[in-house]
Amino acid sequence: MLAFQDPRHPDDDEPYIFQLNDTPGHISFTGEVSRALRGSDGAIILVDALEGIMTQTETNIRLAVGEEFCKPVLFINKVDRLISELKLSPKDTFEKIDKITREVNELIKKVRPEGSDWSIDFAKNSVAVGSAKHGWGFTYEILLEKKLKPQDVFAKYNEGDIMWLRENLPLDEPILRMVVDHLPNPIDAAKYRIPHIWGGDLNSELGQALQKSDPKGPLYGMITKIFLDPKKNYQATLIGRVFSGTFDQTDSIYLVNSKTSNRVKRLGVMEITDILDISSIPAGNLFALYGFICPSGETFLAADKVPKDKDEAEKIPSFEKINYACRAVVSRSIKPKDPHDLAKLGEVVGKWLQADPTAEFRLNKESMEYILSGIDPLQIEILTKRINNQVKIEIGEPIIVYREKINKKSKEYHTKSSNSHNRLLLYVEPLDKKTEELIDLGKITDLQNEKERAQILREEAGWDAKEARRIVDVYKGNLLVNGTSGLQRFDRVKNDLVSSFRNWLEECIIAKEPAMGIRATFTDMVIHEDPRHTQFAQTASMAYSALSLAMLEADPHLYEPIQRIDIKTPQGTEGGVSSIINKHRGRIHNVIPEGEYVRVQGQIPAAEIIGIADEIRSSTQGRAFFGYEFLGFEKVPGSLEEDVILEIRKRKGMPESMPNTKSWERFIYKRT
């Protein structure tokens, strides 16, 4: 929350007020970046003049402009490096700046809202240039006003006169002017952002109020960040934005996804790490509050406006789901140094994961340790350090998380429960690509109502209308479908069946790695009429055995996470870089010369990436820039698969042999 007087109009009655949504620097927190952008109307895209456009610059532009409709301006930073490190002439320096501007514009054009004229232009003062480290910068307009030429600026730099630059061209001036002149105010932005980021009926009372960012409308907003301050005993501060209505400190708020009502203890706005108390915050502002904790990304409204009717409450619209890359690719085990701290550790980890819902954790009951997993080794490393500040822990080495997938439809397997009183008939098949994608994007979830889900599946993935309404569970890229009609007593075992399905998916049969892309359909089930014979263990035994037998027959294989890599390396060193990638089972997609650098783009298994950074550093004398992000899963090469499987099984204390049907055969139902 920053207030500024526009230096061009020092006599204005009111200053400008800037509300800055903090975004983390590393790609592993993509979810957090998206949420910050969701709460913003504009974005300053910052690019290092020497490194130019990198992986994350592209991702950020796609997320800011394309996903969240935040209008962009550009700040080209570290221009001094072009002069001091590359020894570029003023002319070449400007060519380089031009090139970055053009590239950023191309990226913006690809994703900007249809009909918008969003682009950036130095001549129109939507691009600034400078050095944040030395505290100077300028736009075209500022140079004209000061009657300076770029050459003058570079001359001062060469003379080493940083003080002059800082005094005459202070960095905040161009940033402030770009924000004032080119980024929209909340009212203007709401008109086109709400239809894009909000899932409800635009003609409803709420829809109208949101599009006007109306302080008199119904209260509605979003939690965009959870801030756990070490200096305040890790008390959670929730940061968010009011999109409609006025948020009053006395309001109880209802969380749409968690379906809980919560009291606010303190409300205000954030000033770096402190709350400045303000008892009521109207739409079109960020806020900060204490009082409760919830997963970051929640939609909220006033608790007294929630319909009493349960079905009606289900229909409360929320913001469009943010598409995080929410997949576990790497994991580390953590356990408390003092075993008595186990419960406390669970509490601490739980809190951190509310702040970063892209990571996940679970307790391994055999080893009594927590397994913390996420999309990126660095994300997990930062989390473990944060946790260690509160509870001293032992941290295991990073371990790659594979996936177990199938490649064909199995036949039906008929199994019985261990007490032989219940029976299940089931088959598995690979989930179709389109449905898998819908689950990935969060458009299909276990939480949404059945009708809505069926409609999306019918319209977007070509499902049969009747079948689409028979989905029993959606879990991490897998589906469980009820293929029976008129099953007796199904409600009694439904929850047990769903938890069995989920447990089975979490630690599947090849190597207890999670399963992905599996559609399981049961076509018959016999449930004993006496509830004493249908307890969890009974349902679990027939479900586990049917699923496992079917999966083993459906050509199951192990899949590994693959990272996309993007390396910028000095000319002449690209051969060495390429051979390192090839040596680590990688593939080169593009080699693009970019002036004094060559850009090598490709992909590499996550299992190989851990050591590769050091090798590239030493082969290029540390002059290469390196970026990577998650690409997808690929089948582990046949020549390696068995070794990898046996190694994982050994690590997990499983029998060191390939999986087979033996342990399940006794559950096969044979008609007598």
Place this chain on the structure above:
Amino acid sequence: MVKVKDPEVIARLVTSGSYEKKRIFSITAHIDHGKTTATDYLLRRAGLMRPEDAGQLQMTDSDIV
């Protein structure tokens, strides 16, 4: 350089019905491209940070453990 850090002014600006002069935005960058350093300079200008600390402290760095 006119900076306004009076809490009453901030509260008035937040609660006022005028939006003409409000801007809500993010700064995004590839790692190490200088996002935090740039943000600190804005804080300095708003008077929330001592001038000599700007660019040194990285007060807004969420990645600090």
